[in-house]
Amino acid sequence: MRIQKLDSRSKKNLLEDLLKRSPNQYGQYEEGVAKILSRIKEEGDNALFAYTEEFDHAKIDKNNIRVTEEEIREAYEQIDSGLVDIIREAMENIRVYHEKQKQYSWFDSKSDGTILGQKVTPLQRVGVYVPGGKAAYPSSVLMNVIPAKVAGVDEIVMTTPPGRDGKVTPTTLVAAHEAGVDVIYKAGGAQAIGALAYGTESIKRVDKIVGPGNIYVALAKKAVYGHVSIDAVAGPSEILVIADETANPRYVAADLLSQAEHDELASAILVTTSETLAEKVSEEVDRFLETLSRSEIIRKSLDNYGYILVAETMEDAIDIANEIASEHLEIQTKDPYNVMTKIRNAGAIFIGEYASEPLGDYFAGPNHVLPTNGTARFFSPLSVDDFIKKSSIIGYSREALEKIHTKIEAFAEAEHLTAHANSIKVRFEEQEG
């Protein structure tokens, strides 16, 4: 990996490079995605099946688009029962963490009969996109579905791309069944997002689409926003490690590579105050690359978006981390909790050398669907909040309204909205008349 001093020039280059990963930069894909979406809107299933054949090389039609109970049974037979137990344990950790996010309706009442409150209602029908192009993501099934379940969503439908044989990876099916998905459709990419947003003969439209995916998925979600709601756009994975001379270079290298293997567009950045660590991490990266199965993807991702930056001070390292606002931020320094208090922008913060990023991807409990591309400046991890909506409650008695009615009338008249003023006035005209 390239090692550079963190100065204003390298910082500018890095930020410009990272910007290239933004879905907003992908003009060349945008047109294709728009075409896919418009064909899905107009032609429904026919377009969906044609695109599945073109991009996933799978023959899908109305008779096999929906995963059957038989396919789920087969999936259980194909995977190790030990893995089912691991999925169940991970699910429990994720459930317990997300239960703490649950919000409840509340009502405040006063003796004059005023009741103000907030009613929390789960969304009715949610579509979960589970990526499945370059890798299968049963862990993403759990991360999307469990918060929806905790929120109390009525119906959860899932789409994921089929393999060339028209089947979905067994582990993904088992995770979906364990988590309680209601229906699973074999559809991927922008065409699946279009089907969830507009509906087709086979797929009923949903109220919200959540879940990560590649550039086609991310752009499609952005484009259908408004027809349906979406969660934050979670794109190609990112990791930024802040480390000092106390960090273990082997651990740091391994963690950087863990995210680079997701995608050629993934980014892996180390910012360190130690030149020695920088050198050692670079060597460890090369050593690991000899053995890792996805080295081709990793090399491309590191060539494009892999950086080792040597900062003069920890404050400089923290500043650049805040500016990049990485999806994952690891802190491997002698006082990681102190550094953590100075972090403003990051999707998930991993503290200390034993909180390696994949712990969060699979098992610890917090959600791994996180804001990418600097959007951690204003977006949060996927959570139970994504699956609820709130309604305000206002209840007033005559006594309560009488105390303030002239103030509302005056306010409405100041806006020249006399019908508003009248709707208050009319309730008191007998007494005053």
Ligand SMILES: NC(=O)c1ccc[n+]([C@@H]2O[C@H](COP(=O)([O-])OP(=O)(O)OC[C@H]3O[C@@H](n4cnc5c(N)ncnc54)[C@H](O)[C@@H]3O)[C@@H](O)[C@H]2O)c1
């Ligand atoms: N941020 C997160 O929480 C998170 C979690 C898991 C995965 N990810 C990211 O999700 C992404 C998964 O990507 P993936 O590709 O493996 O799976 P994917 O399911 O997102 O994409 C595969 C689909 O892309 C479509 N596609 C492929 N080539 C196309 C083309 N030329 N034109 C139009 N459509 C095309 C196909 O329809 C295919 O079904 C990776 O970038 C990974 O880093 C992010």
Ligand SMILES: N[C@H](CO)Cc1c[nH]c[nH+]1
């Ligand atoms: N690191 C990914 C989010 O960027 C999530 C994931 C799933 N499986 C492995 N990793």
Ligand SMILES: [Zn+2]
């Ligand atoms: Zn990962």
